[in-house]
Amino acid sequence: MSKVKDPFVRIVKRDKIHPLLKVLFYCIAILAALTVGGVLLIAIGVNPLVLYKDMFTIGMLGSRFAYKSVEGLITIFVPLLITSLALSLSFKMRFWNIGGEGQFIIGALAAATVALKFGESMSSFSLLLLMFLSAMLAAGIFGGFVALLNVRFKTNETLMTLMLNYIALYLLRFFGETQAPWNFYLSDESVRPVFQKFAETAYMPTISIGKFSLNISFLFAVAICVGVYFYLKKTKHGYEISVVGDSANTAKYAGMNVKKIIVRTMFFSAALIGLAGGFYVSGAKVLSTSVTNNVGWTGIIVAWLSKLNTFAIFGVSLLISIMQYGAQAASTQFPIIDSNFADLLQGIILFFVLAADFFIRFKLVFRKSAKKQGGKAA
Amino acid sequence: MAAEYAIELRNINKSFGSVAANKNINLKVRQGEILALLGENGSGKTTLMNMLSGIYKPDSGEILVDGKIVSVNSPEDAKKLGIGMVHQHFKLVDIFSAADNIWLGAEETTDKSAKGKLSQIFLRNKRFTEIEKTAEKFGFQIDAKKLVKNMSVSEKQTLEIIKVLYYGAKTIILDEPTAVLTVQEIEKLFEILRKMKAQGHSVIIISHKLNEVLAISDRVAILRKGEYIGTVNTSETDELQLTELMMGKKADLNIRRSKVEKKQPLLEIRDLTVKNDEGAVAIDHVNFYVRGGEMLGVAGIAGCGQKELCEAMAGLRKIESGRMIHEGESIVGLPPQKIIEKGISMSFIPEDRLGMGLAPSLSITDNMILKKYKQNHLNPFVDRKTARKDAQEVIAELEVVTPSTEIPVRRLSGGNVQKVLLGREIKADPNVLITAYPVRGLDIHSSYTIYNILDDLKQKGVGILFVGEDLDVLMALCDKIMVLCHGKIMGVVHANKTTKEQLGLMMTGALDLTESDNGKPVGIAKDSNIKEGVQ
Numbered sequence: 001m002s003k004v005k006d007p008f009v010r011i012v013k014r015d016k017i018h019p020l021l022k023v024l025f026y027c028i029a030i031l032a033a034l035t036v037g038g039v040l041l042i043a044i045g046v047n048p049l050v051l052y053k054d055m056f057t058i059g060m061l062g063s064r065f066a067y068k069s070v071e072g073l074i075t076i077f078v079p080l081l082i083t084s085l086a087l088s089l090s091f092k093m094r095f096w097n098i099g100g101e102g103q104f105i106i107g108a109l110a111a112a113t114v115a116l117k118f119g120e121s122m123s124s125f126s127l128l129l130l131m132f133l134s135a136m137l138a139a140g141i142f143g144g145f146v147a148l149l150n151v152r153f154k155t156n157e158t159l160m161t162l163m164l165n166y167i168a169l170y171l172l173r174f175f176g177e178t179q180a181p182w183n184f185y186l187s188d189e190s191v192r193p194v195f196q197k198f199a200e201t202a203y204m205p206t207i208s209i210g211k212f213s214l215n216i217s218f219l220f221a222v223a224i225c226v227g228v229y230f231y232l233k234k235t236k237h238g239y240e241i242s243v244v245g246d247s248a249n250t251a252k253y254a255g256m257n258v259k260k261i262i263v264r265t266m267f268f269s270a271a272l273i274g275l276a277g278g279f280y281v282s283g284a285k286v287l288s289t290s291v292t293n294n295v296g297w298t299g300i301i302v303a304w305l306s307k308l309n310t311f312a313i314f315g316v317s318l319l320i321s322i323m324q325y326g327a328q329a330a331s332t333q334f335p336i337i338d339s340n341f342a343d344l345l346q347g348i349i350l351f352f353v354l355a356a357d358f359f360i361r362f363k364l365v366f367r368k369s370a371k372k373q374g375g376k377a378a
Numbered sequence: 379m380a381a382e383y384a385i386e387l388r389n390i391n392k393s394f395g396s397v398a399a400n401k402n403i404n405l406k407v408r409q410g411e412i413l414a415l416l417g418e419n420g421s422g423k424t425t426l427m428n429m430l431s432g433i434y435k436p437d438s439g440e441i442l443v444d445g446k447i448v449s450v451n452s453p454e455d456a457k458k459l460g461i462g463m464v465h466q467h468f469k470l471v472d473i474f475s476a477a478d479n480i481w482l483g484a485e486e487t488t489d490k491s492a493k494g495k496l497s498q499i500f501l502r503n504k505r506f507t508e509i510e511k512t513a514e515k516f517g518f519q520i521d522a523k524k525l526v527k528n529m530s531v532s533e534k535q536t537l538e539i540i541k542v543l544y545y546g547a548k549t550i551i552l553d554e555p556t557a558v559l560t561v562q563e564i565e566k567l568f569e570i571l572r573k574m575k576a577q578g579h580s581v582i583i584i585s586h587k588l589n590e591v592l593a594i595s596d597r598v599a600i601l602r603k604g605e606y607i608g609t610v611n612t613s614e615t616d617e618l619q620l621t622e623l624m625m626g627k628k629a630d631l632n633i634r635r636s637k638v639e640k641k642q643p644l645l646e647i648r649d650l651t652v653k654n655d656e657g658a659v660a661i662d663h664v665n666f667y668v669r670g671g672e673m674l675g676v677a678g679i680a681g682c683g684q685k686e687l688c689e690a691m692a693g694l695r696k697i698e699s700g701r702m703i704h705e706g707e708s709i710v711g712l713p714p715q716k717i718i719e720k721g722i723s724m725s726f727i728p729e730d731r732l733g734m735g736l737a738p739s740l741s742i743t744d745n746m747i748l749k750k751y752k753q754n755h756l757n758p759f760v761d762r763k764t765a766r767k768d769a770q771e772v773i774a775e776l777e778v779v780t781p782s783t784e785i786p787v788r789r790l791s792g793g794n795v796q797k798v799l800l801g802r803e804i805k806a807d808p809n810v811l812i813t814a815y816p817v818r819g820l821d822i823h824s825s826y827t828i829y830n831i832l833d834d835l836k837q838k839g840v841g842i843l844f845v846g847e848d849l850d851v852l853m854a855l856c857d858k859i860m861v862l863c864h865g866k867i868m869g870v871v872h873a874n875k876t877t878k879e880q881l882g883l884m885m886t887g888a889l890d891l892t893e894s895d896n897g898k899p900v901g902i903a904k905d906s907n908i909k910e911g912v913q
Contacts, residue, residue, distance in 0.1 A: 236760050
């Protein structure tokens with residue numbers, strides 16, 4: 001050809017990609033992440049194969065208490081799933097709700113308030129109903145307020161939701177650490193400040209299948225997942241969310257009440273997260289200052305990794321829950337490893353999946369193959 | 379210069395994914411000539427020029443400058459080779475002065491006399507006079523201290539041209555330079571181009587407007603669907619031949635204007651005042667009316683209130699004062715949804731084409747139902763079945779090129795995007811259609827399709843307000859033309875009785891026909907629905 005200097009490698013946008021190839025790329029990414037994690041593990045003298053086996057089977061293999069592991073997994077899976085789903089609602093509208101932590105806490109706090117105040121005086125069904133309704137309402141208002149400020153005064157929702165996380169967290173800590181006659185959140189029996197356990201009427205019911213008891217919040221979570229799918233894909237509300245997210249100008253032009261849609265969607269998003277908080281405390285039977293288990297943050301990762309696809313959110317939050325719970329389970333075998341390793345691995349996986357995304361959208365053309373292509377065309 | 383050709387392109391290929399934008403293109407530009415690059419939308423004109431200016435890299439082929447094979451890997455390379463491009467969307471920093479915009483990219487390449495490093499760190503006041511001097515050398519008048527944000531479109535374009543000249547460009551590429559200019563400004567631009575040619579510069583001007591190509595160029599190179607068709611001498615060709623080369627078939631260049639019997643005024647605007655986003659008066663006590671079966675053109679320099687006027691009538695912008703009467707009923711203060719339901723359809727194609735009216739990431743189907751998804755209040759679900767049928771009909775009727783109805787609108791080419799938008803508005807069966815720049819950036823074939831659609835609607839008795847930019851089109855298509863200047867009406871003229879010069883003078887405010895001698899108030903119908911004295 002010529003003296004024209006071609007760069008060694010060029011990035012070319014892919015036109016289409018076979019879905020199987022896409023899956024393959026993601027699998028390679030996860031394998032690569034596990035390999036990098038494995039190298040780290042070998043460096044500290046842990047056999048990665050054994051650890052990974054324990055981790056991804058969440059310690060069920062050869063354990064007489066395998067059903068306990070599934071129960072434990074569900075306790076952390078349900079809040080993560082619901083939170084991620086809820087966040088996908090506001091993200092779809094390009095409304096950056098990073099206040100999942102705070103909304104979860106407010107939901108948990110509201111449910112706990114009802115449980116502690118009326119636990120003795122109400123039937124289990126109506127008590128639970130009241131707990132969850134108040135959890136949704138409180139969190140919904142907590143989040144909807146930010147949206148209201150946003151549409152009214154154009155405040156920045158990212159900053160607002162972020163700051164409110166800390167307000168919620170320290171409010172919870174305040175109730176958890178202040179010993180005073182008015183503080184009904186704390187137990188009377190302990191000298192140190194300890195959260196009061198709920199009355200039995202406030203416990204989340206379970207369905208027994210042999211020894212295994214299924215927390216019914218799991219069924220609710222699955223139902224919410226299907227519901228969110230239909231809400232976004234089929235309803236007028238869902239349609240409005242996608243139009244507002246895509247172009248607020250177009251939405252206004254089409255006669256949509258953009259402000260109302262933003263406030264409403266944010267209310268729903270926060271209310272669902274609050275519900276997750278309510279479910280969680282009702283299953284845990286007591287409040288705690290680490291009640292969120294970081295779902296407000298992890299949920300953001302889940303929602304983005306899933307590209308806001310509802311069913312992908314189910315898969316990704318299951319995978320992350322398995323890793324988190326599995327790391328805990330595996331740590332009984334390897335004292336040197338703790339649950340932080342799951343977070344580390346999660347981070348590495350995230351990086352590799354993002355890299356896979358790049359290769360799914362683009363391909364690299366090297367100098368040699370570019371010439372070949374040119375030759376063919378000419 | 380020894381070489382006969384300033385620029386030579388040999389066998390250039392460029393693909394985006396599976397779409398071949400340029401196929402085996404050969405193009406030669408002589409020293410000191412004005413070459414017009416003509417082609418319809420998507421024919422690959424801009425892609426080709428972007429490769430010459432280093433924004434894209436050809437997949438294969440050679441670029442020769444002054445007879446030597448070169449490699450253009452970046453705009454910086456192009457600058458060094460003496461190639462400068464003025465893009466359709468100006469690349470200027472709004473809050474900088476003219477001089478600083480030039481200075482921004484200058485120090486490395488041209489300021490060879492710079493004394494040491496210091497002059498590159500500190501901005502010297504001398505830069506203003508230096509740049510003014512350079513501009514004068516090329517025959518430009520420029521206020522080097524004026525901020526870009528205070529400049530008119532024409533001034534910005536001049537600044538872009540001075541910029542590339544200052545950087546030492548021998549060959550200047552202009553991408554659709556006339557799209558944003560008035561008739562008078564276009565004449566000024568052509569004067570500048572001729573002057574540059576006289577000084578030995580080569581000019582490549584991208585366009586799809588035949589009359590301009592014929593007026594300014596020495597030779598015309600034609601591209602069609604990514605392929606090079608040929609180059610003809612301007613003096614030996616005419617509009618018909620060029621159209622045929624460009625479209626690959628014979629075409630009728632007459633815009634159809636049907637005679638339709640006049641009906642009652644459908645939409646009447648009285649004494650309307652509207653403010654823009656900055657709070658300044660954008661529409662100033664305006665009177666006009668549109669009858670059924672009538673097309674009223676709106677002419678005016680870009681940004682003289684067209685957008686605010688359209689938004690006010692669609693209920694998207696609050697009006698300060700005045701009346702808007704639709705079939706005898708006031709629409710002032712109604713929410714957009716109610717105005718849509720009354721059968722008033724507004725479509726505004728902004729500069730970026732997608733900003734208002736379409737949701738770019740949503741499918742054609744989803745965009746079809748944008749304005750009527752709310753119908754049937756009891757049903758909480760979106761009726762996509764009807765929408766899909768509508769989408770298929772629009773695709774068939776308007777010849778939209780798309781693989782399916784479920785493709786996101788942003789993946790369609792500009793012409794197809796506009797057809798989708800207009801198709802939806804027509805499907806809504808409006809009685810008043812307000813359409814601003816419906817053919818913005820479209821090629822001849824697509825434009826004519828749209829003109830015919832609008833004329834069909836007019837025959838059906840729809841009242842049409844056509845906000846346009848091309849005066850030839852306004853004069854051929856519309857029945858009457860209303861001219862705006864800084865939000866004021868300069869007069870309403872019959873399209874077949876006016877001239878481009880008259881319109882041009884009215885657009886700049888030099889001619890005001892509202893104070894004409896016969897004392898007839900402008901923009902108020904004889905058979906108005908509004909009874910005087912009745913509020």
